[in-house]
Amino acid sequence: MAGITQTARAGWLEPAEEARSLWRQALRRMLRNRLAMLGLIVVASLVLVAVFADVVAPHDPNAQDCATGALRGPSAEHLLGTDGTCRDVLSRLIHGARVSLSVGILSQVAILFIALPIGAAAAMGGRLVDNLLMRFTDLTYAFPDLLAIILLRQVLEDVEVPGGSLMVIILAISLVGWVTVARLVRGQMLSLKEREYVAAARAVGAGGTRVTLVHMLPNSMGPLIVVLTFGVPLAIFAESALSFIGVGIAPPTATWGGMVDSGYRAVFATPMLVVYPAVAIAVTMMAFTFIGDGLRDALDPRTR
Amino acid sequence: MLAMMAFVLRRLLWLAPVLFFVAVVTFLLMHAVPGGPWDSSGRPVSSTLERQLDAKYGLDEPLWRQFLTFSGNAIQGDLGISFQLQGRSVSGIIVDGLGVTAVLGLFALVFAVVVGVSLGVLAALKQNTLVDYLSVTFATLGASTPSFVLGILLIVVFGVQLGWLPVFGWEQKWWLLPDPRQAILPTITLGMLPAAYLARVTRAAVVEVLQQDYVRTAEAKGLRERSILMRHVARNASIPILTVAGPLAASLVTGSFIVETVFGIPGIGKQFVTSVFQRDYGVIMGVTLFYAAVIVVANLMVDMMYSVVDPRIRT
Numbered sequence: 001m002a003g004i005t006q007t008a009r010a011g012w013l014e015p016a017e018e019a020r021s022l023w024r025q026a027l028r029r030m031l032r033n034r035l036a037m038l039g040l041i042v043v044a045s046l047v048l049v050a051v052f053a054d055v056v057a058p059h060d061p062n063a064q065d066c067a068t069g070a071l072r073g074p075s076a077e078h079l080l081g082t083d084g085t086c087r088d089v090l091s092r093l094i095h096g097a098r099v100s101l102s103v104g105i106l107s108q109v110a111i112l113f114i115a116l117p118i119g120a121a122a123a124m125g126g127r128l129v130d131n132l133l134m135r136f137t138d139l140t141y142a143f144p145d146l147l148a149i150i151l152l153r154q155v156l157e158d159v160e161v162p163g164g165s166l167m168v169i170i171l172a173i174s175l176v177g178w179v180t181v182a183r184l185v186r187g188q189m190l191s192l193k194e195r196e197y198v199a200a201a202r203a204v205g206a207g208g209t210r211v212t213l214v215h216m217l218p219n220s221m222g223p224l225i226v227v228l229t230f231g232v233p234l235a236i237f238a239e240s241a242l243s244f245i246g247v248g249i250a251p252p253t254a255t256w257g258g259m260v261d262s263g264y265r266a267v268f269a270t271p272m273l274v275v276y277p278a279v280a281i282a283v284t285m286m287a288f289t290f291i292g293d294g295l296r297d298a299l300d301p302r303t304r
Numbered sequence: 305m306l307a308m309m310a311f312v313l314r315r316l317l318w319l320a321p322v323l324f325f326v327a328v329v330t331f332l333l334m335h336a337v338p339g340g341p342w343d344s345s346g347r348p349v350s351s352t353l354e355r356q357l358d359a360k361y362g363l364d365e366p367l368w369r370q371f372l373t374f375s376g377n378a379i380q381g382d383l384g385i386s387f388q389l390q391g392r393s394v395s396g397i398i399v400d401g402l403g404v405t406a407v408l409g410l411f412a413l414v415f416a417v418v419v420g421v422s423l424g425v426l427a428a429l430k431q432n433t434l435v436d437y438l439s440v441t442f443a444t445l446g447a448s449t450p451s452f453v454l455g456i457l458l459i460v461v462f463g464v465q466l467g468w469l470p471v472f473g474w475e476q477k478w479w480l481l482p483d484p485r486q487a488i489l490p491t492i493t494l495g496m497l498p499a500a501y502l503a504r505v506t507r508a509a510v511v512e513v514l515q516q517d518y519v520r521t522a523e524a525k526g527l528r529e530r531s532i533l534m535r536h537v538a539r540n541a542s543i544p545i546l547t548v549a550g551p552l553a554a555s556l557v558t559g560s561f562i563v564e565t566v567f568g569i570p571g572i573g574k575q576f577v578t579s580v581f582q583r584d585y586g587v588i589m590g591v592t593l594f595y596a597a598v599i600v601v602a603n604l605m606v607d608m609m610y611s612v613v614d615p616r617i618r619t
Contacts, residue, residue: 138318138322139321139322139325139326141599141603142322142325142326142596142599142600143326143329143592143596144558144592144595144596144599145558146558146559146561146562147558147576147591147592147595148333150576150577150580151330151333151334151337151580151588151592152333154337154338154580155333155336155337157337157338233448237450240450240452240453241450241451241452241562244452244562244565245562245565245577247577247580260452260453260456264456264459264566267456267459267460267464268464271460271464271465274456274457274460275457275460278453278456278457281450281453282445282448282449282450282453285448285449285450286444286445286448286449289444289447289448
């Protein structure tokens with residue numbers, strides 16, 4: 001929530017009192033929303049687990065404990081048992097949170113960096129720029145997204161990218177996913193452009209860039225935050241689905257999608273191996289969806 | 305009406321640049337993928353043979369000329385031949401896969417509409433009761449469970465633990481129709497997300513209509529509840545429901561490849577995944593172009609639907 005109050009403070013310079021109370025009202029509505037708070041608690045715990053994965057995880061996620069053996073059930077040493085190559089399932093689950101959260105959050109940051117300039121330029125740059133950028137957006141929209149991600153992922157396979165296949169996946173998801181966000185930014189800015197306070201800012205001599213950055217950007221933040229929050233579970237889904245199919249993050253890195261895949265191969269012997277990562281993915285996606293729902297309800301001007 | 309036809313025509317003309325753009329990008333991407341079609345077949349190919357194969361299929365020519373050849377043939381409906389499946393044409397592979405994907409998608413759509421709309425209506429009519437809460441819970445769970453997770457959980461429960469249903473395969477028994485037992489789990493898996501989505505949209509739409517003045521008027525006139533529901537509520541609430549049906553149908557086609565991979569169903573999506581691994585260039589191009597066309601047409605139908613159900617929206 002810190003982000004919202006920050007932008008509120010940075011952005012609303014003129015009617016400061018009213019603006020702060022608008023964001024504060026949203027914050028209050030958000031705090032009252034039990035599902036959203038539940039989602040926030042789940043996500044916060046996941047972030048902690050992911051950041052301190054090395055400390056929290058009882059074992060090295062890639063260490064093979066062949067003394068215990070493969071596909072063993074829960075024991076004191078391995079609380080959730082071992083997988084098909086004698087690795088500790090719980091530790092892999094914990095490290096998998098790292099991958100899912102990084103993909104979910106970083107991809108949305110990247111999407112913001114692509115979509116914001118394109119959307120803003122389309123709204124503010126005159127008809128020709130608008131037409132060109134929006135036709136380009138339409139073209140990209142027609143691309144079947146998961147197929148494009150798979151192709152991009154394969155293209156970038158041999159390219160040396162810092163961060164390896166994790167960054168490749170994030171890049172591929174962002175390059176495909178920015179379109180809807182860019183359209184939203186454009187729509188927001190077009191409607192804000194007609195508002196009185198923007199005209200007023202122009203009248204007192206504020207330039208185009210200043211008007212865009214100081215007056216319009218903070219005011220289009222609400223819907224943008226909502227749509228990016230909903231983008232997080234979609235990105236987590238894309239990564240885990242691709243890792244499940246085998247075109248995601250390269251093994252032996254522990255990912256939930258990859259764990260579902262390897263567990264699926266042993267589903268008749270140890271069905272629980274598939275259930276743990278499956279539940280982890282579903283719970284994480286649900287938590288972000290709850291937060292998104294809560295933010296939307298809190299920021300929706302119609303409920304004001 | 306004339307304006308409508310002009311609109312549809314303009315949007316259909318738009319299909320040409322879209323397909324061209326998708327074709328160029330896919331072509332470049334696919335050739336940028338390391339490796340070629342000959343080194344994935346399992347047996348290593350000598351460099352002499354590789355050159356001969358390249359020459360035979362025109363892969364030794366510059367990329368732009370290959371693209372021109374492909375485009376020229378594609379416009380005439382010839383997507384070339386598969387590099388991996390001996391003697392199969394790409395169109396044939398797509399048509400076969402499409403038969404499977406379309407049937408699965410249709411099953412899933414029926415499942416989604418029946419389950420989603422009835423749950424949504426039920427929840428709206430019995431607002432804030434147990435029925436409502438259960439239906440909202442179902443919608444929330446269904447919307448945030450990825451298809452492959454749901455599919456595998458269903459496999460674990462009904463295939464492995466209970467042993468009721470087969471977990472793999474799709475044999476066409478009667479023309480395009482599979483063994484119904486094989487179809488149950490994939491249908492639920494693919495249909496769950498749209499069902500959850502439809503339940504949400506339907507509930508919201510019906511709740512909104514129920515609060516309208518004309519419903520209260522109808523009640524005040526003493527109309528029977530049944531006829532209020534059929535005449536006034538159903539007709540008006542169907543507007544938002546119909547408008548989401550288009551993208552949902554498109555998502556059933558383009559989103560099915562994960563479900564197809566989980567259940568080993570030989571649909572068009574599974575063909576695509578296989579063809580990327582095998583660098584089967586023709587199949588990659590064909591499937592991507594087909595999907596892009598589906599997306600454009602689905603969006604066109606959505607926009608048409610908007611202006612038909614709500615005349616205030618100008619096309």
